[in-house]
Amino acid sequence: MKKFLALALSGVMMLGLLAGCGGGGAASGEQTGEKIVKIGVFEPTSGDSASGGKKEVLGMQYANVETPTVTVNGEEYKVELVISDNGSTTDKAPSAASNLVDAGVALVLGSYGSGVSMAGGPIFNDAGLAAIGVTCTNPNVTAGNDYYYRICFLDNFQADVLANFAMDKFDADVAYLLGETGNEYDQGLVAFFEQVFTAAGGTVIKKSFPTNNSDFTTYLNEAKDAGADVIFTPVSIAYATQIVTQAASLGITAPILGSDTLDDNMVLEAAKGTDIQLFVSTFYQEGGSPEFDEGIKNYINTNSTAKDSNGGNDTISAVTAMGYDAYYVALEAMKAAGSVQPEDIKAALSGVTYTGVSGAIAFDEIGDAIRDTAYIKTANTADGTWALETVQTGSAS
Secondary structure, eight states: OOGGGGGTTTTOOOOOOOOTTTTTTTEEEETTTOEEEEEEEEESSSSSHHHHHHHHHHHHHHHHHHHHHHETEEEEEEEEEEEEEEETSTTTHHHHHHHHHHHHEEEEOOSSSSSHHHHHHHHHHHTTTEEESOOOOOGGGTTTTTEEEEEEOOHHHHHHHHHHHHHHHHHEEEEEEEEEOHHHHHHHHHHHHHHHHTTTEEEEEEEEEEEOOOOOOHHHHHHHHTTOSSEEEEOOOHHHHHHHHHHHHHHHOSOEEEEEEGGHHHHHHHHHHOOOOEEEEEEOTTSSSHHHHHHHHHHHHTTTHHHHHSSOOOOHHHHHHHHHHHHHHHHHHHHHTTTTTTTHHHHHHHTOEEEETTEEOOOOSOOOOOOOOOEEEETTTTTTTTEEEEEEEEEOO
């Protein structure tokens, strides 16, 4: 079992963009002479996706405290996390990506959110800087970008899993599909779900709501009046909490199905004490790695900043486990490259394999993860906890 003595240092968390020198993957400490390698963290720590982004960063920060150095080609480097907030929006993402390039990071981790990943991707591509997506599931993140990789399953896979789950678990014939207008993540998942569900003979009612919408009663009543057997709404955490709260007040009985974004303790809290049936697809469930579970909970409960980032409790989010794994994949890439230079890391990354707490990780020829497993969890609304419903495997193509 790994030791957690380094937790005494957990107050030192890399919040905010650190100053760095451009054009290289490593630098020497000015006072100590130690060698430093910087990993860029491209995540939303503000905006609608901040809750998920902070939890994803939390996994990286815990891994960095647990393993603060990496030995590359016989030399030891201190690993620094350089965090750049993409603000949860596609208009802020390019400048956040550029900040990491200017800081001289060796490679990049993130982002939570496919839209911001796609918006920042060209910046990393032009700079020759490899990026490892953690939970950005839209297929277009890696399409046409030789420098973007990812360790998560794709939207077509989780939509297939959820559509089949709806039919197998609830004998669903009618599904109400609801996403944000213009949101590539939402709309991509809705389209994939519709394709699978209708191919099996089901009927869908597909609606979109405008950005910054806060009243979902019209949509929810429409789903209720139409006799929808399930409501599929793969939206952001902020929207999901509102939808769940309003669905409960309207007495909605149809199960609500959500994608990985709904696997968040803020959404869980919204469902607590209600009669809502909530099911989500995700990457990890507590119990998958008892050692990791014990370590991350100890880290959260002994560090007030970490606990705040986790929403005020120690419920382990799947994106935290994924952020943790992504950090170690980054270290493996440096070791495989025998270098901390961005171009060498990029050249080595495609051949990296790693078995993390979320499972085995390897990359296909596009840079996508070779993954064939998704967890489906349900909300225990009585006590506000997640319970594992089923583990679904199949083709990710």
